[in-house]
Amino acid sequence: MTPGSDDPLDAGHSAGLVVDARGTILRCTPAAESLLRRSAQDLHGRRVRDLLAVPARWRTVLEQRDGPVWEGRAELAPDGGGEVEFRVLPLVDGEQAEQAREFLVLGVPRVLVSQWRQGHAFMRELFLQDRIGLAVLDNELRLVRTNTHLLPYSGVPGDLYGVRMGDFLREEGARVIDARLREVLATGIPLVGLDVEVHTRVDPGPGRTMALSAFRLQGAKGLVMGVTALFVDVTEERLTRSRLDLLHRATTVLSTNLSAEETTRDLVDVLVPALADVAVVDVAEAVFTHEQPAPELHHDHALRRTAVAGATPGTGPGASPGGLATGAVVAVDTGGVLSGRVWSDGAEEGVEPPDALGSAHGMSAWLRARGSLLGRIRVGRGGDRPPFTGDDLALLEQIASRAALVVDNARRYARERNAAVGLQRSLLPSSSTDTPTVHTASVYLPTDTATGVSGDWFDVIPLSSARVALVVGDVVGHGLQATATMARLRTAVRTLADLDLEPDELLTHLDDLVSQFAIDVDVDGGQATRPPGTEIAFGSFGATCLYMTYDPVTRRCLVASAGHPPPALVAPDGGVAYVDLSPGPPLGVGGLPFEPVEVEVADGSVLALYTDGLIERGHADLDEGMAAFRHALSAALVPGRPLEEVGPEVVRELVPGPLSDDVTLLLASVRGVPAHDSAAWTFAADPSVVAEARASVLAQLSRWGLDELAFTTELVASELVTNAIRYAGGPVGLRLIRAASLICEVSDRSGTQPRMRRAHATEEGGRGLFLIAQLTDRWGSRYTRSGKTIWTEQALPPRR
Numbered sequence: 152m153t154p155g156s157d158d159p160l161d162a163g164h165s166a167g168l169v170v171d172a173r174g175t176i177l178r179c180t181p182a183a184e185s186l187l188r189r190s191a192q193d194l195h196g197r198r199v200r201d202l203l204a205v206p207a208r209w210r211t212v213l214e215q216r217d218g219p220v221w222e223g224r225a226e227l228a229p230d231g232g233g234e235v236e237f238r239v240l241p242l243v244d245g246e247q248a249e250q251a252r253e254f255l256v257l258g259v260p261r262v263l264v265s266q267w268r269q270g271h272a273f274m275r276e277l278f279l280q281d282r283i284g285l286a287v288l289d290n291e292l293r294l295v296r297t298n299t300h301l302l303p304y305s306g307v308p309g310d311l312y313g314v315r316m317g318d319f320l321r322e323e324g325a326r327v328i329d330a331r332l333r334e335v336l337a338t339g340i341p342l343v344g345l346d347v348e349v350h351t352r353v354d355p356g357p358g359r360t361m362a363l364s365a366f367r368l369q370g371a372k373g374l375v376m377g378v379t380a381l382f383v384d385v386t387e388e389r390l391t392r393s394r395l396d397l398l399h400r401a402t403t404v405l406s407t408n409l410s411a412e413e414t415t416r417d418l419v420d421v422l423v424p425a426l427a428d429v430a431v432v433d434v435a436e437a438v439f440t441h442e443q444p445a446p447e448l449h450h451d452h453a454l455r456r457t458a459v460a461g462a463t464p465g466t467g468p469g470a471s472p473g474g475l476a477t478g479a480v481v482a483v484d485t486g487g488v489l490s491g492r493v494w495s496d497g498a499e500e501g502v503e504p505p506d507a508l509g510s511a512h513g514m515s516a517w518l519r520a521r522g523s524l525l526g527r528i529r530v531g532r533g534g535d536r537p538p539f540t541g542d543d544l545a546l547l548e549q550i551a552s553r554a555a556l557v558v559d560n561a562r563r564y565a566r567e568r569n570a571a572v573g574l575q576r577s578l579l580p581s582s583s584t585d586t587p588t589v590h591t592a593s594v595y596l597p598t599d600t601a602t603g604v605s606g607d608w609f610d611v612i613p614l615s616s617a618r619v620a621l622v623v624g625d626v627v628g629h630g631l632q633a634t635a636t637m638a639r640l641r642t643a644v645r646t647l648a649d650l651d652l653e654p655d656e657l658l659t660h661l662d663d664l665v666s667q668f669a670i671d672v673d674v675d676g677g678q679a680t681r682p683p684g685t686e687i688a689f690g691s692f693g694a695t696c697l698y699m700t701y702d703p704v705t706r707r708c709l710v711a712s713a714g715h716p717p718p719a720l721v722a723p724d725g726g727v728a729y730v731d732l733s734p735g736p737p738l739g740v741g742g743l744p745f746e747p748v749e750v751e752v753a754d755g756s757v758l759a760l761y762t763d764g765l766i767e768r769g770h771a772d773l774d775e776g777m778a779a780f781r782h783a784l785s786a787a788l789v790p791g792r793p794l795e796e797v798g799p800e801v802v803r804e805l806v807p808g809p810l811s812d813d814v815t816l817l818l819a820s821v822r823g824v825p826a827h828d829s830a831a832w833t834f835a836a837d838p839s840v841v842a843e844a845r846a847s848v849l850a851q852l853s854r855w856g857l858d859e860l861a862f863t864t865e866l867v868a869s870e871l872v873t874n875a876i877r878y879a880g881g882p883v884g885l886r887l888i889r890a891a892s893l894i895c896e897v898s899d900r901s902g903t904q905p906r907m908r909r910a911h912a913t914e915e916g917g918r919g920l921f922l923i924a925q926l927t928d929r930w931g932s933r934y935t936r937s938g939k940t941i942w943t944e945q946a947l948p949p950r951r
Contacts, residue, residue: 159267165257169242172252174199174209186232186258199256204228219249224261234261284361284382287368290336290375292316292329307351324349324358328380332365336378341366346389357537360386394546397425401550411438411561412457418528418554419460426543427530429461429475429508434518434526434558436480441566444523447489452524455480475508485524491516491548495538512538516551520559528554571631572597578638583795584611587891588703589619589819592794594802596814598629598764606633606694607762607813608641612648615931615942617703617824617890620648623715623760623817624696627737636668640694640738651933654698654711655747658735662713665694665739694738697760701752704888706823708758711747713738716763716773719781721788723755727781757794758819759784764812765805779805794818828855828889834872836881844872844885848895851887859948860893863926867943870919871897874905879938892928892944900938 159165166183170176176194184191187202200209204226215223222238237258241251277285278298287296294311307319317325327347335342342365350358362383368376404417415432422430433454437444445452459475493514510531518526528551532539575597583592591611598605606626614620622644626633643664647657697718699710710718710730714737717729735745752758759780766776783804787797798816806814830851834840848868852861868885875883879901888894907920923930927943 159259159263165238165259168194168199168256168258170199170254170256172254177253183258186235186260187227188231202227202231204231219251225258232258232260235259236261236264282383284384286311286380286382287377288332288380289377292332292378295377319351321350321352321358328363331363332378332380335365335367336375339367339369346385359384360389390542393425394542397421398546398549400425402553405553405557409557409561409564411558411565414557414561415458415554416460418550419458422528422530422550423461426546427461427510427513428533428536429510429531430459431456431475431508431529432458432526432554433481433483433529435524438525438558438562438565441562441569444525444562446522447485447517447519447524448487449524450484450487452483452485453480454483454526457526483527485517489517489519489524491544491551493539493541493544496534512536514539514544514547516544516548518551518555518558520552520555523559525555525558525562527551571634574631575634575637578634578641579608580610586613586619588617588822588824589621589701590794590822591621591817591819592798593818594798594814594816596802596806596810598810598813605629605813606637607764607815608637609760609815609817610641610644611817611819612645614648614700615651615933615944616894616896616940617888619701619703619819621699621701621758621760621817621819622648622696623762623815624694625715625762625764625813625815627693636694639668640665640696644696644698651931653747654700654709655745657698658696658711658713658738658745661696662736662738662741662745666741668739693740695763696738699758699760701758701819701821703822703824703890704829706752706754706821707749708752709747709749711735711745713745716761716766716777719759719761719784720750720752721757721759721784723753725785725788725790727785729777729781752821754821754823756821757784757788758821760817760819762813762815764810764814765802765816767812776805794820824888824890829886831884831886834876834881834883834885836876836879836883838873838876840883841869841872841876845869847885848887855889857889857893857948860945863945864893864895867895867923867927868897870923871895871941871943874919875899875901875941878903884940889947892946894942894944896940896942898935898938898940902934902938904932904934904939905941 166186167180168176168183169178176197176199179187179191179194183194187194200206200212203209203212208226212223212225215221216239219241220239222236224234224236226234235258237256240255240257241247242253242255243251277283278296280298283298285298286294289295292315294314294316297311308314315325316328320328324347328349331342331345334340342363345363347361347363348358349361350356362385363380364383365378365380367378370376400421401418404421405414407417408414411434415434419430419432434457435444436453436455439455456475456477456479459477491514493512495512508529508531511534513529513531515527515529517524518528528547530539530547576595579595580593582595584590589611593609595607595609606624606628608622608624608626610620610622612620612622622641624637624640624644626636626640640661643661644657647660652660695712695714697710697712697715699708699718701708708730710732712732712734714734717732717734719727719729721727730748730750732748733746736743761780766773766780780801783801784797787800787804798818802814802816830847832844832847834844845865845868848865849861852858852864857864864887872883872885875897879899882900884896884898886894886896886898888896905920907924920930923943927945930941930943932939932941
């Protein structure tokens with residue numbers, strides 16, 4: 152037996168028979184008894200040929216002989232060992248082998264020999280392959296055997312026998328490897344795929360990432376002999392994976408919102424430090440002005456620095472005059488080159504101009520989408536990091552292409568939303584108004600949904616006789632259709648208000664109008680798309696509305712609601728209460744009446760009209776939202792505080808976050824007309840009282856110091872009282888009001904509205920209303936519960 156040999160056909164590992172020259176078994180080993188499944192006594196004297204499965208093949212077995220020592224194969228009987236490989240050795244020395252009288256036959260099952268040969272081939276090829284570094288280390292972690300490509304990098308010694316990892320690797324990498332290998336030696340638990348950064352001591356490069364695997368080596372009796380370690384270079388794989396991960400994270404942050412500024416800030420936070428030490432994104436100025444960016448083929452572009460990460464703004468060598476501060480607008484010339492660029496201080500070519508990032512290495516990529524140039528991304532690394540590669544540039548260009556689409560989508564969204572919100576705001580009145588009787592302030596916040604607009608509206612409408620109408624409404628739904636419906640309703644309300652209709656009557660007309668909207672759509676084309684027998688949904692044109700009129704002379708409000716929340720009334724002492732009204736159905740339902748409610752309002756009181764977006768936010772129960780609104784109003788309405796400050800504070804308190812519905816709040820502080828600024832008389836239906844009416848008017852104007860208006864007002868009162876007596880009968884009411892203008896009213900019990908006409912030259916009458924229209928600034932008539940009132944207005948003379 153060869154010392155240290157593991158050959159299964161060596162005498163120490165196989166079954167042995169001693170046979171004579173005729174093939175008769177003389178002696179055998181215990182292993183032979185086990186293999187042949189016969190005892191030594193049974194085997195003694197047998198011929199070897201009798202052990203074959205087919206004894207007639209004995210000659211074939213002998214033909215395998217090729218010398219004194221020879222090997223072959225034979226198939227024994229199934230119950231006697233099966234297929235085996237054997238070796239024949241003559242039991243004589245040297246030249247006497249040919250005359251040997253006894254032979255030693257060693258046999259092993261063929262399967263064991265095949266496994267042994269495969270194992271040897273595997274080990275030989277494993278140490279010859281060059282894709283995996285293989286090392287066998289002893290118990291002291293000294294290298295015993297390695298393949299030729301353990302670490303194919305500069306700085307690895309040629310002869311590694313007896314060398315430790317720390318002798319040629321930097322300390323940090325060697326310490327990690329040794330610690331993990333000692334764990335494997337101590338526990339016997341294999342180590343699989345641990346990433347380790349390794350740098351040789353002499354290699355100035357960035358090092359490599361190795362996947363380390365290891366398992367313990369044990370002898371036949373469990374004696375620990377060392378550890379085998381496998382090193383797989385996964386540097387490129389990990390770089391590719393990190394680039395894909397970076398691309399995924401960048402794509403994720405680019406899809407979070409439609410704000411170019413926020414998106415680019417999130418993007419640079421992803422790029423630093425994963426890809427670079429500093430990152431800057433410049434976005435075309437046209438994106439922020441909602442204009443079309445310049446075509447990408449143009450050379451000159453104005454870019455606004457939008458996001459910076461990894462650098463102190465305004466500092467650093469090579470920084471532009473504005474530094475790296477965001478908000479600066481810079482002029483950029485593409486030079487007709489729209490591909491990405493890589494530059495490095497140590498490179499002979501590709502050096503970035505002086506307005507680079509002040510970094511040792513850098514690269515840039517343009518933001519291009521739909522034929523327009525939308526900006527650029529620039530990144531830089533310090534000298535302690537490796538230069539950028541072509542793969543890094545390809546990654547940056549992929550990120551830039553995604554960012555460009557997001558920025559362009561944000562620009563288009565902002566432009567459309569800005570147009571929609573601008574349209575809606577143009578359809579609403581001024582945020583604040585001030586008249587002698589009412590001061591208003593409003594807050595309107597459009598929803599933050601994709602459309603950005605919906606159907607909330609409010610209005611402050613001057614009425615006759617110093618009265619004011621306050622309106623707030625909410626169209627069901629969002630988007631431009633809701634805004635268009637809102638515009639039609641607001642126009643309709645103003646038109647109906649000009650007729651001086653009472654709130655319940657006005658809402659009835661408005662309800663008919665909304666119902667007509669649905670009918671018009673059905674006639675114009677809705678029938679073609681709706682299944683037969685179905686009705687148009689209420690949400691297509693449904694709306695709620697609250698209409699309120701305030702009379703500063705009587706200090707009373709008349710209010711009616713079409714499915715809208717009740718207004719809040721803040722008394723001068725700070726108490727807040729909701730007007731107790733019974734809301735009618737929303738507009739468009741039809742068939743039900745609207746019930747008006749009259750309330751008295753003291754001077755200095757504040758009326759608060761609002762939409763449901765203010766009280767539904769964060770409150771599952773509407774009563775909770777209304778209670779919160781009442782509390783916020785009470786806390787914010789401090790005496791002497793401008794309404795323009797109160798409204799925003801109340802809205803911030805109730806709606807702290809993003810909006811899912813429009814929020815509208817209209818605050819109106821009322822001021823009644825003092826008693827000494829109005830005068831009223833009642834006359835019988837007698838022509839003789841006209842003179843008395845004229846005298847009363849002249850006396851009152853004199854007391855007010857309005858003698859300049861005496862002639863005109865006397866003429867107006869005389870004409871109107873005369874007409875009332877002649878055509879309507881008595882009693883006739885006459886009232887003068889001094890407010891923002893001088894108002895003259897004549898009331899009678901007739902329901903016939905006056906009509907101005909042009910009288911012919913031969914007619915003696917018919918010129919009264921024509922004269923009134925020429926002498927006054929405005930005139931008109933309105934129905935009352937007891938008849939009608941004709942009114943006129945004249946501008947007050949300037950105070951001296």
